[in-house]
Amino acid sequence: MATLYEIHPETPQVRKIEEVVDALQKGAVMLYPTDTVYAIGCDITVKGAIERVRQIKRLSNDKPLTFLCPSLSNIAAYATVTDSAYRIIKRLIPGPYTFLLPATKLVPKLVMDPKRKTTGIRVPDSRVCLDLLEALGNPIISTSAPLPSYLEHNGFIGKAELFDEVEKLVDVIIDTGEEPGYQVSTILDLTDNEPAIVREGLGAELVASVI
Numbered sequence: 001m002a003t004l005y006e007i008h009p010e011t012p013q014v015r016k017i018e019e020v021v022d023a024l025q026k027g028a029v030m031l032y033p034t035d036t037v038y039a040i041g042c043d044i045t046v047k048g049a050i051e052r053v054r055q056i057k058r059l060s061n062d063k064p065l066t067f068l069c070p071s072l073s074n075i076a077a078y079a080t081v082t083d084s085a086y087r088i089i090k091r092l093i094p095g096p097y098t099f100l101l102p103a104t105k106l107v108p109k110l111v112m113d114p115k116r117k118t119t120g121i122r123v124p125d126s127r128v129c130l131d132l133l134e135a136l137g138n139p140i141i142s143t144s145a146p147l148p149s150y151l152e153h154n155g156f157i158g159k160a161e162l163f164d165e166v167e168k169l170v171d172v173i174i175d176t177g178e179e180p181g182y183q184v185s186t187i188l189d190l191t192d193n194e195p196a197i198v199r200e201g202l203g204a205e206l207v208a209s210v211i
Contacts, residue, residue, distance in 0.1 A: 002031070002167045009033075009176040012131045021135045023172050029053055030172035031145055031163070032132075034068070035125040036096045036202055038145040038162060038180040040170065041068075045138050050110045056169050057143055064113040066098050066120035068140045070133040075099070075121050078106050078139065085190040091210050092188075093123035094130070096202035100189040111141070118191055128176060144184060 003023070005016050020030065024043040029052050032039055040056055042049035044067050054061065069075045072089055079101035081089065089099055103112040103119040112119045122142060124130065133140060145162060157165070159179050167173060186207050187199040195211040197204065 002170050002173045004173045004175060006175050006177070007128055009178060010127055012128050017131050017135050020132060020172055020174065024049075024136060024140070028171035029056070029169075030174060031166045031170045032128070032174040033126070033176050033178060033180065034129055034142060035094075036181050036183060036185045039142040040145050040166075041141045041143070043136060043138050044108065044111060044141055047108065047110060050108065050141060053141055053143060054110075059143070061110065062114050064118070064120060065111045066122060066142050067111060068122050068124055068129055068133060068142045070130055071123060074139070075101070075123065078104055079119055079121055080104060082190075085195070088188070088190065088195060088210055092203070092207065094125040095123070096125070096183075096185045097207065098122050098185045098187045100187065100191055100198065102191055116191070120187070122185060128174065145180070
């Protein structure tokens with residue numbers, strides 16, 4: 001049974017953030033809210049936890065995982081960022097955008113696209129996520145929580161149903177008192193000279209105007 005943490009969305013309690021981070025460092029997998037949807041996540045440095053995330057989402061090892069970073073400078077440690085990509089990312093973060101970029105050696109093989117050697121990175125507009133990232137000191141895996149067993153809900157499910165569905169699969173659940181979002185992030189491919197929108201989600205109109 002997962003441990004539930006009720007955390008304020010705007011002023012997260014430091015003690016609770018520290019308790020969640022301690023669990024993540026020990027290999028916990030969590031369900032947590034982002035600025036888009038609820039996500040399944042873990043510490044990017046814990047291989048066993050990443051493998052559990054893949055099992056929960058039924059993802060094969062050739063399917064890349066997105067992760068959260070706290071800032072543009074942090075992104076640069078995990079991905080190669082060209083000058084043009086830097087300018088685009090700077091205008092969009094923090095926000096509901098996933099950037100596909102060439103991965104550096106700091107990105108675990110279990111996370112990146114094994115063929116393209118690329119990775120998906122987000123800087124969320126979420127106080128809880130940013131506080132977790134700052135306290136942890138590592139990126140956090142972020143893959144949308146909707147599971148195959150309730151895709152009949154068209155990607156939307158209430159918080160109580162979501163918690164009931166996931167509580168036996170994860171170790172930690174973060175509840176900010178808000179209902180889950182149902183719109184995914186916009187994915188922007190910045191691996192080539194010409195940026196391209198791979199998936200339209202939240203903020204797609206702004207991305208189109210920026211690129």
